[in-house]
Amino acid sequence: MGSGPEFDYCVVIDDDDDILMASRLLLRRLFAEVATARSPDEAFPLIETRTPDVVLLDANFARGATDAAEGLAWLEKLLGVDPEMVVVMITAHAGVQVAVAAMKRGATDFVSKPWSNDKLLATVRTAAALRRSRKAAVAGGAAPVPASPVVAGSALLGKSPAMARVHSLIARAAPTDANVLVLGENGTGKELAARELHRQSLRANEVMLTVDLGAVSEDLIDSELFGHVKGAFTDARADRVGRIQAADGGTLFLDEIGNLPLRLQPKLLTVLEQRQVTPVGANRPVPVDIRVIAATNLPLEKLHDERHFRQDLLFRLNTVEIDLPPLRERLEDVPELIEHYLGHYARRYGRAVPQIGAAARATLLSHDWPGNVRALRHALERAVILARDVPLEPEDFALVASPARIAPAAVVPPRPVDDLNLDRVERRLVEEALRKHGYNISLAANALGLSRAALYRRMEKHGL
Ligand SMILES: Nc1ncnc2c1ncn2[C@@H]1O[C@H](COP(=O)(O)OP(=O)(O)OP(=O)(O)O)[C@@H](O)[C@H]1O
Numbered sequence: 031m032g033s034g035p036e037f038d039y040c041v042v043i044d045d046d047d048d049i050l051m052a053s054r055l056l057l058r059r060l061f062a063e064v065a066t067a068r069s070p071d072e073a074f075p076l077i078e079t080r081t082p083d084v085v086l087l088d089a090n091f092a093r094g095a096t097d098a099a100e101g102l103a104w105l106e107k108l109l110g111v112d113p114e115m116v117v118v119m120i121t122a123h124a125g126v127q128v129a130v131a132a133m134k135r136g137a138t139d140f141v142s143k144p145w146s147n148d149k150l151l152a153t154v155r156t157a158a159a160l161r162r163s164r165k166a167a168v169a170g171g172a173a174p175v176p177a178s179p180v181v182a183g184s185a186l187l188g189k190s191p192a193m194a195r196v197h198s199l200i201a202r203a204a205p206t207d208a209n210v211l212v213l214g215e216n217g218t219g220k221e222l223a224a225r226e227l228h229r230q231s232l233r234a235n236e237v238m239l240t241v242d243l244g245a246v247s248e249d250l251i252d253s254e255l256f257g258h259v260k261g262a263f264t265d266a267r268a269d270r271v272g273r274i275q276a277a278d279g280g281t282l283f284l285d286e287i288g289n290l291p292l293r294l295q296p297k298l299l300t301v302l303e304q305r306q307v308t309p310v311g312a313n314r315p316v317p318v319d320i321r322v323i324a325a326t327n328l329p330l331e332k333l334h335d336e337r338h339f340r341q342d343l344l345f346r347l348n349t350v351e352i353d354l355p356p357l358r359e360r361l362e363d364v365p366e367l368i369e370h371y372l373g374h375y376a377r378r379y380g381r382a383v384p385q386i387g388a389a390a391r392a393t394l395l396s397h398d399w400p401g402n403v404r405a406l407r408h409a410l411e412r413a414v415i416l417a418r419d420v421p422l423e424p425e426d427f428a429l430v431a432s433p434a435r436i437a438p439a440a441v442v443p444p445r446p447v448d449d450l451n452l453d454r455v456e457r458r459l460v461e462e463a464l465r466k467h468g469y470n471i472s473l474a475a476n477a478l479g480l481s482r483a484a485l486y487r488r489m490e491k492h493g494l
Contacts, residue, residue, distance in 0.1 A: 034062070035058070035059065035060055035061050035062045036060055036061075036155070036158070036487075037060055037061045037062070037083045037084075037155075037158040037162070038061060038062050038063065038083055039061060039062065039063050039064075039065070039080060039081075039082045039083055040057050040060070040061040040063070040064050040065070040082055040083060040084045040085075040086070040154070040158070041064075041065045041066070041067065041073055041076050041077060041082045041084075041085045041086070042054065042057070042064065042065070042066045042067070042085075042086040043066075043067045043068075043069070043070055043072075043073045043085065043086065043087045043088060043104075044066075044068070044086070044088040044120060045068050045069060045088065046088075047068070049088075049120075049143070050066040050068070053066070053086065053150070054066055056147055056150065056151065057151075057154065059151065060151065060154060060155055060158065061083065061084075061158075065082075070087070070104040070107065070108075073085075074111075077108065077111060077112075077115075078111060081112060081115070082115075083116065083157075083158040083161045083162070084116050084117075084118060084154055084157045084158045084161060085108060085115060085116070085117045085118070086117075086118050086120055086141075086154070087101060087104060087105060087108065087117050087118070087119055087120065087137075088101060088119075088120045089101035089102070089119050089120060089121045089128050089132065098121070098128040098131070098132070101119065101128075101132070102128075102131055102132060102135060105117055105119065105132060105135055105136065105137055106135060106136075109135075109136045113136075114161070116138045116157045116158070116160055116161040117136070117137045117138060118137065118138055118139050118140060118141060118153060118154060118157050119132040119137045119139075119140040119141075120140070120141055120142075120143060121140050121141070121142050121143070121271070128140075129142075129271050129276045130237060130276055130278060130279070133237045133239075133276070134236070134237060138157045138160060139153050139156070139157055140153075140276070141153050142269075142270045142271060146250060148247065148250075149246075149250065149254070152245065152481075152483065155483070156483075185222075185226070186200075186219055186222045186223060186226050187363065187366050187367055187370055188360065188363040188366065188367070189362075189363065189366065190355075190360035190362045190363045191360075192355040192359060192360045193355070193360060193363060196223065196352060196353075196354060196355075199350065199352050200223060200226050200227055200230065200352065201230060203227065203350040203352070204226070204227045204228075204229075204230035204231045205230065205231060205232055206350075207232075207321050208321075208349040208350050209302070209321065209322045209323070209324070209346060209347050209348070209349045209350070210224075210227055210322075210323045210324075210348075210349070210350045210351075210352060211287075211323075211324050211325070211326070211344075211347045211348035211350070211351050211352070212224055212323065212324070212325040212326075212352045212354065213325070213326060213327075213330070213333075213351060213352070213353045213354065214325075214327065214353060214354030214355070214356070214402075215327055215354075215356050215402055215469070215470075216327050216401065216402065216404070216469055216470060216471045217357075217401045217402035217403055217404030217405060217469070217471075218354035218355070218356060218357070218402045218403060219354050219402075219403055220285070220325040220327075220354055221240075221283075221285060221325065223325075223352060223354060224238075224281075224283045224285075224323045224325060225238070225283075227281075227323055228280075228281045228283075228323070231281065231321065233279070233280050233281050233321060236279045236280030236281070237276070237277060237279070237280035237281070238277075238280055238281040238282075238283060239273050239276055239277040239280065239281070239282055239283065240282075240283040240285060241254060241255060241273050241282070241283070241284055241285065242285040242286055242482065242483070243284060243285065243286045243287060243288075243289040243290050244285065244286035244289045244471075244472050244475075244481075244482045245286075245481050245482050245483050248291055251290070251291065251294060252294060252297075252310055253270055253272065253310060254272065254273060255272050255273055255274055255294070255298070256272040256274060256297065256301075256307055256308065256309055256310055257269070257270050257271050257272030257274075257275055257307070257309035257310070257312075258270050258272075258309050258310035258311050258312075259309050259310070259311040259312045260311075261311065262309070262310045262311025262312075263310070263311070269309070270309070271309075272307060272309060274301055274307045274318055274320060275307055275309070275316060275318055277318075277320045278318045278319055278320060279319055279320075280320065280321070281320065281321045281322075281323060282320045282321070282322050282323070283323045283324075283325070284322060284323070284324040284325070285324075285325050286325065286326060286327070286472065286482070287324040287325065287326045287347065288326040288327070288328035288332070288333065288338070288339065289472070292338075292339075292340070295339070295340045295343050296340065296343075298343060299340065299342060299343045299346060301318065302322065302343075302346045302347075303346065305317060305318060305319065306318060322347065324347045327470065327471075327472070356399070356402055357399040357402045357403055357406065358397075358398045358399050361395055361396070364394055364395050364406065365395070367403060367406055367407070367410075368386070368391075368394060368406075368410060371406070371407050371410040371411070372384065372386075372410055372413075372414060375410060375411045375414035375415075376414055379414055379415060381414055381417065384413060384414060384417035384421070384422055385420075385421040385422065386421060386422045387421035387422055387423055389423060389424050390421070390422045390423050390424045390426065390427065393424040393427065393429065394406070394409075394427065397429050400468060400469040401464070401469045401494075402469075404489075405429075405469070405494070408489065408490065408493050408494060409427045409428065409429060409493070411493065412426075412427070412428065412493035413426050413427055415493075428493065456488065456492070457492040457494070459478065460474075460478065460485070460488050460489060460492060460494060461492075461494060463475075463477045463478050464489075464494065471485060471486070
């Protein structure tokens with residue numbers, strides 16, 4: 031992309047020089063500066079004078095220690111310096127307790143040694159994005175921020191009859207331990223609904239771990255979900271705790287469950303039926319107590335097609351089904367969303383809340399919103415950034431209609447690129463991919479050769 035690192039400053043604390051060297055090289059892709067320290071003592075001056083976006087903290091310092099007591103104590107001290115600090119624990123000895131204990135004490139996430147570079151980068155990037163949104167929310171005087179960059183600064187809004195049904199279902203399902211399947215198009219608020227379910231559940235004080243099955247590459251999903259033991263396959267140089275095990279006692283959110291490969295579906299079914307997980311290569315199952323919330327944007331006919339999804343697994347996952355309606359079917363929610371997000375972004379960017387002209391308001395209220403609430407949110411952010419002293423006009427929102435509404439003549443074939451500005455070309459390609467795939471993020475990301483997370487970042491960057 032050539033636009034330099036996304037984030038400013040990261041600190042890695044580990045007593046192993048090789049790890050420090052490797053992580054410094056790797057993390058330079060994300061951070062303008064990566065500082066390293068061989069002990070928490072050494073790290074404090076690096077942290078006190080300048081707040082890092084992310085701290086990576088080794089769980090075990092004392093030689094031969096495996097219970098992570100020292101790492102956990104340091105975690106508490108770091109959070110004592112700044113309770114908003116985003117700390118990712120490095121767990122070497124793969125004790126599930128370490129990962130879970132760290133998350134319970136305020137770590138944002140964990141990575142197990144040895145890590146895959148892609149996984150480490152994805153975890154750290156998400157953590158850094160969280161830090162950024164926490165900072166923005168604090169600057170804006172916002173209420174406590176939920177633990178996700180996606181949902182920072184928002185609750186599940188909407189009072190339309192369709193959303194009232196959703197709220198009522200959430201309230202009734204949350205305190206039970208029933209597995210919940212959340213359905214809906216991209217951007218309808220499935221992740222927000224999942225967080226709300228966890229927040230209102232009896233497990234609210236336990237961890238909620240997310241696995242985005244659309245973002246993890248297929249060959250990593252097995253280890254990511256179920257874990258593995260040392261020697262299970264060539265690269266398995268140490269035990270690794272899977273997310274299912276790490277979520278023990280809490281909630282596991284399986285986003286984009288439709289991307290779970292068919293070959294792994296029976297394995298997840300076994301976990302749900304027997305309440306135990308067997309890491310790859312292990313010969314004994316480990317008991318787990320998890321509540322599963324899954325989400326998908328797959329249309330029902332695909333979900334009910336045995337060639338895509340095992341029906342016995344579906345039956346386990348959808349004890350309660352919550353269907354989030356597309357925004358075009360509840361346009362009466364638009365005014366509340368406008369008010370909320372204009373205020374949110376005005377605070378975030380230190381601007382006055384812009385006025386919306388009558389024509390612009392009418393446009394927002396009649397648009398078909400193929401990208402749903404996410405698209406409305408982005409359109410409002412862009413409008414706040416570009417607002418002048420006059421009321422906003424329809425053009426200030428740069429709305430893209432869904433493919434069905436675009437006249438055939440407007441669907442242009444690929445053409446030679448006249449404008450070579452990389453940024454504008456990127457924006458156009460992203461827009462075209464989204465439009466072509468009816469705003470299905472997974473398909474558009476696929477077409478562009480990007481992960482879903484990478485596509486979201488580009489959509490945000492271009493205000494799409
Ligand atoms: N009802 C709502 N009230 C307030 N904000 C919402 C609502 N629904 C969605 N949003 C906002 O829209 C964005 C997308 O929401 P979310 O990630 O929960 O959708 P999703 O259905 O999980 O999307 P995807 O399937 O593309 O991952 C987020 O920024 C979220 O805060």
